[in-house]
Amino acid sequence: QTVVTQEPSFSVSPGGTVTLTCGLSSGSVSTSYYPSWYQQTPGQAPRTLIYSTNTRSSGVPDRFSGSILGNKAALTITGAQADDESDYYCVLYMGSGIYVFGTGTKVTVL
Amino acid sequence: QLQLQESGPGLVKPSETLSLTCTVSGGSISSSSYYWGWIRQPPGKGLEWIGSIYYSGSTYYNPSLKSRVTISVDTSKNQFSLKLSSVTAADTAVYYCASVQWLAFDYWGQGTLVTVSS
Numbered sequence: 001q002t003v004v005t006q007e008p009s010f011s012v013s014p015g016g017t018v019t020l021t022c023g024l025s026s027g028s029v030s031t032s033y034y035p036s037w038y039q040q041t042p043g044q045a046p047r048t049l050i051y052s053t054n055t056r057s058s059g060v061p062d063r064f065s066g067s068i069l070g071n072k073a074a075l076t077i078t079g080a081q082a083d084d085e086s087d088y089y090c091v092l093y094m095g096s097g098i099y100v101f102g103t104g105t106k107v108t109v110l
Numbered sequence: 111q112l113q114l115q116e117s118g119p120g121l122v123k124p125s126e127t128l129s130l131t132c133t134v135s136g137g138s139i140s141s142s143s144y145y146w147g148w149i150r151q152p153p154g155k156g157l158e159w160i161g162s163i164y165y166s167g168s169t170y171y172n173p174s175l176k177s178r179v180t181i182s183v184d185t186s187k188n189q190f191s192l193k194l195s196s197v198t199a200a201d202t203a204v205y206y207c208a209s210v211q212w213l214a215f216d217y218w219g220q221g222t223l224v225t226v227s228s
Contacts, residue, residue: 036213038157038215045218045220046157048214048215048216048218051212051213089157091159091214096170097145097162098170100159101157101158102156104157
């Protein structure tokens with residue numbers, strides 16, 4: 001079974017930069033997996049940040065950016081703000097209509 | 111802008127079938143631009159894709175749930191539905207419906223908590 005791995009947690013200072021990654025238990029992530037990223041605060045539905053590797057969803061600030069770094073998908077937050085403190089999930093499209101969510105990363109801003 | 115709203119029982123007994131409906135507004139469920147999906151999140155845990163459907167009725171399911179899941183669409187009501195059979199406590203979760211475009215989930219419902227308990 002495919003496992004999509006993310007760092008369990010990250011801490012970033014206000015104004016700082018943090019890069020979250022999204023990898024595969026076996027193999028490399030490429031643009032062919034159409035990685036997407038979601039932000040979720042407690043008690044709320046997820047919010048779409050990035051799709052198709054690096055396209056920002058409508059209304060998403062440009063301090064959020066997506067890319068491929070090495071063999072993983074990556075989400076970079078540049079100039080972190082207090083309200084960026086959330087859980088972040090990636091999703092990979094595995095083909096044949098199948099999606100797999102990553103394990104999620106909890107980001108703390110302090 | 112699309113809006114999605116989940117509805118259905120908040121409590122289901124073990125071994126019974128969980129049934130939820132997602133009502134889409136602000137757009138047509140028959141749009142060729144979208145698929146429609148269900149995602150769930152057990153309390154304190156991560157998100158899990160359950161399955162997706164196209165307005166034509168084509169369905170795609172999470173292999174780990176495939177034997178218990180049925181997703182259907184009712185274009186006349188602008189709704190799509192989820193049925194999950196033989197539920198156990200492990201199926202207790204917040205269930206979200208979402209639109210799927212560009213191979214990503216874009217608009218999300220607010221979610222509905224379904225508890226499996228006798």
